[in-house]
Amino acid sequence: xxxxxxxxxxxxxxxxxxxxxxxxxxxxxxxxxxxxxxxxxxxxxxxxxxxxxxxxxxxxxxxxxxxxxxxxxxxxxxxxxxxxxxxxxxxxxxxxxxxxxxxxxxxxxxxxxxxxxxxxxxxxxxxxxxxxxxxxxxxxxxxxxxxxxxxxxxxxxxxxxxxxxxxxxxx
Amino acid sequence: xxxxxxxxxxxxxxxxxxxxxxxxxxxxxxxxxxxxxxxxxxxxxxxxxxxxxxxxxxxxxxxxxxxxxxxxxxxxxxxxxxxxxxxxxxxxxxxxxxxx
Numbered sequence: 001x002x003x004x005x006x007x008x009x010x011x012x013x014x015x016x017x018x019x020x021x022x023x024x025x026x027x028x029x030x031x032x033x034x035x036x037x038x039x040x041x042x043x044x045x046x047x048x049x050x051x052x053x054x055x056x057x058x059x060x061x062x063x064x065x066x067x068x069x070x071x072x073x074x075x076x077x078x079x080x081x082x083x084x085x086x087x088x089x090x091x092x093x094x095x096x097x098x099x100x101x102x103x104x105x106x107x108x109x110x111x112x113x114x115x116x117x118x119x120x121x122x123x124x125x126x127x128x129x130x131x132x133x134x135x136x137x138x139x140x141x142x143x144x145x146x147x148x149x150x151x152x153x154x155x156x157x158x159x160x161x162x163x164x165x166x167x168x169x170x171x
Numbered sequence: 172x173x174x175x176x177x178x179x180x181x182x183x184x185x186x187x188x189x190x191x192x193x194x195x196x197x198x199x200x201x202x203x204x205x206x207x208x209x210x211x212x213x214x215x216x217x218x219x220x221x222x223x224x225x226x227x228x229x230x231x232x233x234x235x236x237x238x239x240x241x242x243x244x245x246x247x248x249x250x251x252x253x254x255x256x257x258x259x260x261x262x263x264x265x266x267x268x269x270x271x
Contacts, residue, residue, distance in 0.1 A: 002172070004172070004173055005173055008173050008177060012177075012181045012184075015181065015185060016181070016184050016185065016188070019184075019185055019188040019189075019208055020188055022188075022192065022201070022204055022205070022208065023188060023189075023191060023192035023195075023196060023201060023204075023205055023208075028198060028200050028201060031200075031201055031204055032204070035204050035207065035208070038185075038208065038211070039207075039211065042185075042211045042214070042215060045178070045181070045215055045218075046214075046215075046218055048173065049178070049218045049219060049221075049222040050222060051218050051221070051222070051230050051233075053230070054214075054218060054230055054233055054234070057234065057237060058237070061237055061241065062207075062237065062240075065241065066207070066240065066241055066244045069244055069245065069248060070200070070203075070204065070244065070248065072248075073200065073248040073251060073252060074200060076252055076255070077200070077251065077252065077255045077261050078255070078259075078261075082198055082261065082262075085197070085262065086197065087196065087197065087198075088195045088196060088197065089195060089196070089197050089263070089264050090264075091194070091195070092194075092195035095191060095194030095195040096191055096195060098194070099187050099190045099191045099194065100187070102187060102190065103183060103184070103187040106183045106186075106187075107180060107183055110176050110179045110180055110183060111176075113176075114174070114176040117174070117175040117176060117223055132230075135227050136227060136230060136231065136234070139227050139228075139231055140231065140234070144231055147235060151235060151238045154238070154239070154242055155238065155241070155242055157242075158241075158242035158243075158245050158246050159245065161245075161246055161249065162245040162246055162248070162249035163249075165246075165249035165250055165252075165253045166249045166252050166253060168256075
């Protein structure tokens with residue numbers, strides 16, 4: 001087993017175990033902390049896949065931005081009341097069974113088709129000294145110009161919507 | 172070298188954990204966090220195929236997925252705070268105003 005395979009196993013085990021802990025902890029603050037661990041492991045997976053820009057975006061935007069937002073929301077709602085209540089709803093057994101069936105189905109599909117994608121020899125930046133960030137930048141401002149503009153409008157709408165919904169009295 | 176199907180299996184596992192969380196938890200905040208897990212599983216698949224096909228498009232799509240996750244988190248948390256202010260609960264099965 002090579003070094004990068006060992007790193008993959010460590011990172012994926014960390015991601016899966018902390019993902020399970022996210023959905024089973026009783027305290028919501030603990031769930032947020034374990035979700036941060038999962039996001040860091042996924043960032044490491046991105047680094048293994050030679051996506052350096054996404055690695056940085058994952059840490060800065062997800063861990064630094066979205067998770068802080070989650071922590072603020074957890075502090076604003078009542079944490080102590082949910083510590084004494086039931087964690088799972090009534091249909092959790094059915095949900096678990098159906099999801100595990102889905103997992104078996106998807107894993108069987110990937111296992112049967114695994115010969116379709118085998119070892120990758122060259123990396124994305126193999127053609128020259130061009131960096132991953134440079135390729136992404138020229139793609140975002142070249143082919144994907146219109147989607148970037150639409151995404152900016154989406155973010156503006158989300159910002160205005162969040163302000164309107166959390167405000168007590170609008171006018 | 173890591174085979175591409177390992178990444179797909181990891182994405183499958185994270186996706187299933189997220190689906191279990193969405194379907195079985197009562198707390199709306201944990202349901203939103205499970206949605207973030209599902210989006211991360213999708214991102215792993217996109218970046219794995221981007222690496223496999225030697226094309227940048229998968230990573231661009233992952234960036235757009237992260238953008239959507241940020242917008243969804245802002246809107247969802249605003250909804251949860253407004254809901255908690257009106258109903259004094261964050262449990263999904265106690266919010267049954269439209270049920271008869």
